[in-house]
Amino acid sequence: MTTLQTDSPKSFLEIERATPGYRPVGERLADWREVELASDAESIRAQTARCINCGIPYCHGAGCPFGNLIPDFNRAAHQGDFRLAWEILAQTSPFPEFTSRVCPALCEASCSAGPEFGAVTIRQTEKAIVETAFARGWVAPDAPRRTGRRAAVVGSGPAGLAAAQELNRRGHTVTVYEKERAPGGLLRYGIPEFKLEKSVIDRRLRLMRESGIEFVCGTAIGADVSADYLLRKHDALLIATGTPTARDLDIPGRGLTGICFALDLLGGQNRFLTGETGAPAVSAKGKRVVIIGGGDTGSDCLGTALRQGALSVEQIEIMPKPPAERSPSTPWPQWPYMLRTSSSHLEGGARRWSLLSKRFVGDESGAVRGIEVYPVQWSFDDRGKPLRFVPRSDDPEIIPCDLVLLALGFLRPDPEALRAELRIPESESVFFCGDASSGPSLVVRAAASGLEAAEKADAFLRSGK
Ligand SMILES: Cc1cc2nc3c(=O)[nH]c(=O)nc-3n(C[C@H](O)[C@H](O)[C@H](O)COP(=O)(O)OP(=O)(O)OC[C@H]3O[C@@H](n4cnc5c(N)ncnc54)[C@H](O)[C@@H]3O)c2cc1C
Structure with missing residues (x-):
């Protein structure tokens, strides 16, 4: 050897x-x-x-x-x-x-x-x-020296959790408010168990609780309690409410039954697996499933639908098929534009690109039975970046289906609308972080933004204002 x-x-x-x-x-x-x-x-x-x-x-x-x-x-x-x-x-x-x-x-x-x-x-x-x-037991609860200052964190996704952990480490007394039944945000109610088992989140939450962080779940700020009220009870307020609004597809037939958002399937399955509900909210069992949206959320839907027992699954995307290797439009060390194949793609289903969804087709009971799609022709810049498309309306096709999952991304919250919804007063003690401030992103970026907001809030809390 x-x-x-x-x-x-x-x-x-x-x-x-x-x-x-x-x-x-x-x-x-x-x-x-x-x-x-x-x-x-x-x-x-x-x-x-x-x-x-x-x-x-x-x-x-x-x-x-x-x-x-x-x-x-x-x-x-x-x-x-x-x-x-x-x-x-x-x-x-x-x-x-x-x-x-x-x-x-x-x-x-x-x-x-x-x-x-x-x-x-x-x-x-x-x-x-x-x-x-x-x-080996090296990950122990934190035991910080207390500053006597109090911070409230609204939202318990990776941004809120990172902010809470960091502020607590810096000695402030932290309470996290979450509208769902359990903390974790999209880690718990979006990302499937087969990528991140929820016991991994619970293990971290135990440590955070033992470190002195309090979690108040089932409380929607803006509806149950105003942010203004939280500010009267705390010295700083961190808003980490994510991007709750999914992008819709407003085409004819959208009102048919059997068309739902990706998170209805993913969140529903996760809630069922952890015993929050008695059955998944949406089931692909025995159905022909079409996922509209070729990104990671769509791929999570694919793995979930296959495990639920879907008859067939197709994931369709308006963008062209990316190149197999890093495109010259994203040279190293940039994040490469290239074809990505997830563990779910290796499990089954089919992927198709350059398809524009024109309308949903239903049966007499009002249930979706197909999607009419047109192929589109893309043009590219000289480095291979897709620029614009022209639909080829001469060549429509109806893809048969019984369940459509919309995995088209999430809308970046409008800061003013968010302030109004949560009833957040203008105050230098309020800090925004995660997807709520950046728009839809990644766990690592949301958590990094939580750390950054915690650092700013810490400076504010220590300033004695
Ligand atoms: C299906 C799916 C899969 C993904 N997979 C990956 C992946 O594999 N890798 C990756 O890096 N990224 C992934 N992402 C992206 C990633 O999950 C997000 O970027 C990240 O979770 C954002 O973190 P956040 O803390 O800003 O918001 P969120 O995780 O969305 O958390 C926001 C929290 O705020 C709570 N909240 C909202 N409003 C209120 C209110 N008024 N009062 C109280 N609480 C409130 C919500 O209930 C939620 O718990 C995925 C996203 C989705 C949708």
Whole structure:
């Protein structure tokens, strides 16, 4: 047996990028458990060696919104010092157990080895580090010295949770208000169990509660309690209410039954799995399903519909099929425009691109039975970025279906409308973060924005105003 020379300066050339992959399709479609396998110790040692001696670590600057010290924790993990690796990771990342499961890994897209040799597998190493830390009891509740100042956080998605954890660490007394029955935001009610098991969120919430953070769930600010009232009880207010409004598709036939938003399916399934409800709100069982929207939410719908027992699933998209490799329109270290194939796409269903949905077709009972689509012709700029399309109305097609899932993204909240809805007074003690301020984004960006808002709120609270 040849021994890997993992401390060689040419490790990124000598060792190929390798990921642990997924559980077998047949097995994972029969349950809701996490699909991705964990890397073993030998693979972590080999893969982290590919990072060592990197001259230009763009991953932690251009890539990671937390500024994770990736080369440093990779080196520690490579040397088998997981305690040190954990201390380095925990310095910057509030919830590595979430991001190591659901982050698209902006860091890997900007890895210096990426363009030619395959990016270092940073996300899997992060997961190995954080899971080792939990298993060995290194992740303990925080015990900060109290400042006597109080902060309220509205919304408990990754932005609200990150803000709450950080403010609490800085000694302020934090209460999180959440309109749903349990905290977590889209981590709990959007992202499927097969990507992020909800026990992972509950494990973090236990720690946060033990650290002194109070959660008040089932309370909608603006409806049950006004933000103005919260401000009278607290010294600072952080708004992390996300992007609750899904983009609709206002075409003829939209009123037919059997057409719903992606989150009705995804949230409904998650609520059912955790026992919040007795049955999923929407079921794809025995149905021909069409998902409109080719993004990640659509792919989550695909995996969910397949597990629920859909007869067939098609995911359709108006944009053209992206190139198999990084498009020149997004040069390294930018996030690449290219075809992405998720674990759900490998499980079944079909994907189609360049299709414009014109109308829904129903039966006499008012239920959807098809979608009329037209192919569209795209034009591109000289670097391959799609510019505009022309529908080819001479060639319509009706895709038969019994369930349509609209996965078209979410609308960025209008700041003034949000203030009015939540009844937020004009005050320098109010801070916005996460998708509520940026528009729909990613878990890692929402959490980074929560940390940033917490830092500003901390400065305000310490100013004594
Ligand atoms: C289906 C789906 C899958 C996704 N998958 C991924 C993924 O794999 N990886 C990734 O990085 N990103 C993913 N995203 C995006 C990611 O989940 C979001 O960017 C992120 O959750 C935003 O965090 P947030 O805290 O700003 O808002 P949210 O997570 O939306 O949390 C907002 C919270 O505020 C609460 N709230 C709203 N209004 C009020 C009110 N008036 N009073 C009290 N509480 C209120 C809501 O109930 C919610 O709990 C996905 C999104 C969706 C929809």
